[in-house]
Amino acid sequence: MKFFQGKVKEPVPEAEQLAAYRAYGDVAVLGALYEPYMDVVFGVCFQYLRDEDESKDAVMQVFEKLVTDLRQHEVSNFKSWLYSVARNHCLMKLRTARVTAGHEPADDREQELPIEVTTDDDVFELEGRLDALDECLQKLASEQRKSIELFYLQNKCYRDIAGETGFDIGKVKSYIQNGKRKLKICIESNGSY
Structure with missing residues (x-):
């Protein structure tokens, strides 16, 4: 009995996905790159924001930020860079909330x-x-x-x-x-x- 011997798609390395996105700006490529990290980004955001809905919003806001940032900057280690972007996004969000609320020490x-x-x-x-x-x-x-x-x-x-x-x-x-x-x-x- 013969089994189907079609080609199995190998996962595309992150470096190639980053280069493809940087070259062509295809958001679908960026989405495929970002999707496996969404839970990690949510965890980072929840650690700082302590609110589930705000953290879910932040996951999408981080993605929107990547759409422009990854076209402008070359990233060699996506995972650690993404962690920094998510953390910094949350810190900025906390700081902005503090300033706009008129919080005086x-x-x-x-x-x-x-x-x-x-x-x-x-x-x-x-x-x-x-x-x-x-x-x-x-x-x-x-x-x-x-x-x-x-x-x-x-x-x-x-x-x-x-x-x-x-x-x-x-x-x-x-x-x-x-x-x-x-x-x-x-x-x-x-x-x-």
Whole structure:
């Protein structure tokens, strides 16, 4: 008995898909490249936004961003680049929400992290700065990193951070203040600020 011996399509490597999209701008190619990562992007967005609907919207917004960004920039490692784009998109979204809500720092709040948003024209410069910030965050002591993430990314006050981590409230203030200072030094020493 003979079995059907038709050609089985081999999966196209990501590098070839990226090159094809960059050359021809076929959104179907980009969709095929992006689809396997949609769950990962959703997970990253949910980690930062803490809202299912906002995270689903962010998955689509990240895709829309890729439509233009991948035509302009050559990407060698799609997965890690996509993670950075998703993370930075969420950080920008959180920051924008904070600014548009007219959120003034409460009396127990610190000033902003040592990174400034300029204009939409500087998105890739901003992404570089956010990458540097993320790299520098990883260098902090775990107590400082956890306190800073809860304070800035989840907008928790000192009291809530102390309750969640078990740290003394004075220690939380110290971790944030010293961590912020170390972040600034780290970012400046990397020439990214």
